[in-house]
Every structure is written in C-alpha cells, then in structure tokens.
Amino acid sequence: MIRRLVPAFAALTALAGCAYPETPPALPSATAPAGVTSAAIEMQRAPVTILISIDGFHPDYLKRGLTPNLSRLAAGGVTGPMRPSFPSKTFPNHWTIVTGVRPDRHGIAANMMEDPSRPGEVFTMASDDPFWWNAVPPIWVTAEEAGIPTASMFWPGSNVAWGGARATAWPNDITGGTRPYDWQAFSQQLPGDNRVRQVIDWMRRPAASRPRFVTTYFDVVDTEGHRNGPNSPGVNTALAEVDRQIGALVEGLAELGQPANLIIVSDHGMSQTSSERVVALDRIVPATDARVVESGPYATFAPLPGRDAAVAAALxxxxxxxxxxxxxAIPARFHYGQNVRVPAFLCLAEDGWELQKTAPTMTYTRGNHGFDPYAPxxxxxxxxxxxxxxxxxxxxxxxxxxVAPLLRTLLGLPxxxxxxxxxxxxxxxLRRR
Incomplete structure (x- = not known):
C-alpha cells in the first residue's frame, strides 16, 4: 500500500511546487477565453483548502509506525505542538478551530451545558438550534458571505444554520441562517472511506462550482481511545485505518491534478483513566446542596437555592x-469562566483521574480527555x-x-x-512570491 501511494504523494508535491501567492488566485472562469480550452483551464486548478479533524489523535501516535501517510505529510510539511482550549472536549475545540475564539467567547462552553435564558433546556452534542451557536461565525459562513464556495463532510456545528433562529417550539423548526453550500449531517455509521470519496467527488466538479474550502472529520481514533485507552490495540487499528483513508484522499487529489492545502488537526489528546482513579463527588457535595451539571475529567456544579455557601465550603x-x-476565580491561563453557560463552580481533576457523581461499581480501564490543556x-x-x-x-x-486566522489567510479573507x-x-x- 505504501509503495502504491508514493506516486500520488510525488504528484501532489509537484503540484505544490508553485510559490504561494499573497492572495490566492481567483477561481478559473467556467468559460474558456478565446484560444484556451477548458481542459487547459482544468490543468491550472486553483488550490483548495481542506481542514481535516482526526478526533482524539495525540501527536505521539505518529511515533508508532502505523501512520506512514500522515508521517510523510508531517515530514514534508509544517508541524508543531498545538494546545487545545479549555475545556479540552470535542465540541468546544472544534468550534474554536473554525471560529478563532475560545469557548468562553463562542459559547460552546462544554459538550453538555445549560443557559439561564433557556431554563429546563440542556445542550448536548445533538443540539443544532442556532441559539447555542450564534455568538461567533465559523469560517465557512465568512467564506460563503465572501463568495467562496464551501463544503463539509462532517464537522461539529456544520449542520447548524448559523445566524438563524428557532421559529417555533419544535426543535427542528429553524428559520434563516447559513450553512456550508454542501453539508451532511453527522453519522458515525458512515465509514471513513465514504467520507473521503465524497470530498473527492466535490473536487470533480467544474471550477465554477468546486468548493474552495472543505472540512472532513474522522471519529474512530477517539472512539477507540475512550473505549480501552490510548495504548490499546483498538487505537492502533484505528490509527492504521485513518492513515489509509488520508492516503486515499491524497491519492485522489493527485489523480485529479488538484493542489490542496491540507490542514490536519485534532481537538485534543487522550489520557489513560481507570476505576482505581476516581473521586466520588457525592462524598464531597451532597445532592441536597448542588446539582452536578457535567462530570468526568472536570466537574461543574450548580448550587441549589440557598446552598451556595455550603457548596463553597465543601469545594x-x-x-x-x-x-x-x-x-x-478559574486561573486566567484557562481563559474560562466569564460565559453565562459556565456553572458557578468548577473542579478539575489531576491528569488521569476522573470526577464522577458516585464511586464506580465496575472495574474498568479506558481513556478520557477534558484535562488541563497544558498537560502533555x-x-x-x-x-x-x-x-x-x-x-x-x-x-x-x-x-x-x-488555526482559524491561518485558514483566513489561505482563503484570501482579511x-x-x-x-x-x-x-x-x-x-x-508560508511560501510567498
């Protein structure tokens, strides 16, 4: 497989040989000028930008010898240690990557949260009501407004009609708003191979309708990391699978002669946890004093009426x-705690420990994230x-x-x-002329 993909990487490298212009070139016209064939125009395809998330991929996974395609892209491109934002969870960080602001500002402050203006409602990772998302536009909205076509083969929040509003009490009755021109609602059952094929199919479009910015997302590494921990055989299998799919994407782009700036990121790493490293929160704050809003590597608490002082004394x-x-009073380095969706108290576990409502009743070893973003x-x-x-x-x-400011530069946005x-x-x- 590696030998078969070498020509594809070589072709992509050859396509990348041109200097990066100060402003990316405009899309070629759909109508060829006199004396120039449409085939010749297609030979001069404008670069596209493809943002790829591999959820839960720790950079050290590249050292396992299981990711030849990713390792080749890293060696031939640009790499660096990237810190997630706090909380180091999936939805807050994916939204930060595409908005360029931290969770405390963009409002996706947790994977599960509440808002005082919507009592009784809870945000979960299935929530697509624009109310939760509308504070800051993602880059595909900015691009679409600038006339740059976009497409999303999955990304947390890409199914949200940003800027829209819920028209009635029905959860899915949304009016207005902007999404990527092409988008698909997330389905964990859709294999990564299909996700790659969809991206390549978009690249087969004529220049006038071809997206210039694309996102795609792979979840299998995170899923296996949670299930059995970052050092499990399941994670190794997932690494090899995603790497093969990235190789297929590179090969498909090369076969089309499509130059692409690939930005490959993860939202966070993964830490080993177990049932032997758990703090039982009910032994510290009784349920009669506070409600636990979220638990895990960190926990948040909403005191019950009149119990604020008791909760403070306990925590x-x-x-x-x-x-x-x-x-x-959350430390300033976390840039967290000003948003109304952050509950009154927050506790952060030591790396590798978990904060759970009650003591576990089963023995387990698994993985989790949400710890201090500065933890290795x-x-x-x-x-x-x-x-x-x-x-x-x-x-x-x-x-x-x-990352978002970099994407703006690649797309020619101010x-x-x-x-x-x-x-x-x-x-x-960055290459310059």
Missing part, C-alpha cells in the same frame, strides 16, 4: 487529585502540507485559536482583529 478547600474554583496528554495534532507551506518546517507551541489570535506563528513557514 474550595484542598482535595486530593482535584482543584476547585468559583467560576470567576492533551496535546493536539497539527500538520499543514500543500503549496502554501514550506516543506519540513516546525513551529513553536501555539494555541488552537491560531484578518479579523476581533479573534483571539493571529496567524503570526505560521507566517515564517
């Missing part, structure tokens, strides 16, 4: 294997490879809020000073 003292704060186990993957990037370069440690970062960390490794 805000030294505890083994966890540290707790009022939301307004939470480090996220970053690989950039394509005509925009100098080969074989590394950048220093950076926060994942820098810098946005309201974001939480810039593309400065990447400027030394």
């Amino acid at each position: 805000l003292k030294p505890h083994a294997h966890m540290e707790c704060w009022r939301k307004e 186990s939470m480090q996220a993957l970053f690989i950039a490879n394509g005509p925009a990037f100098a080969p074989g370069k590394k950048v220093g440690a950076f926060d994942n809020v820098a 810098a946005d000073p309201t974001l939480d970062s810039t593309d400065a960390v990447f400027r030394p490794v």
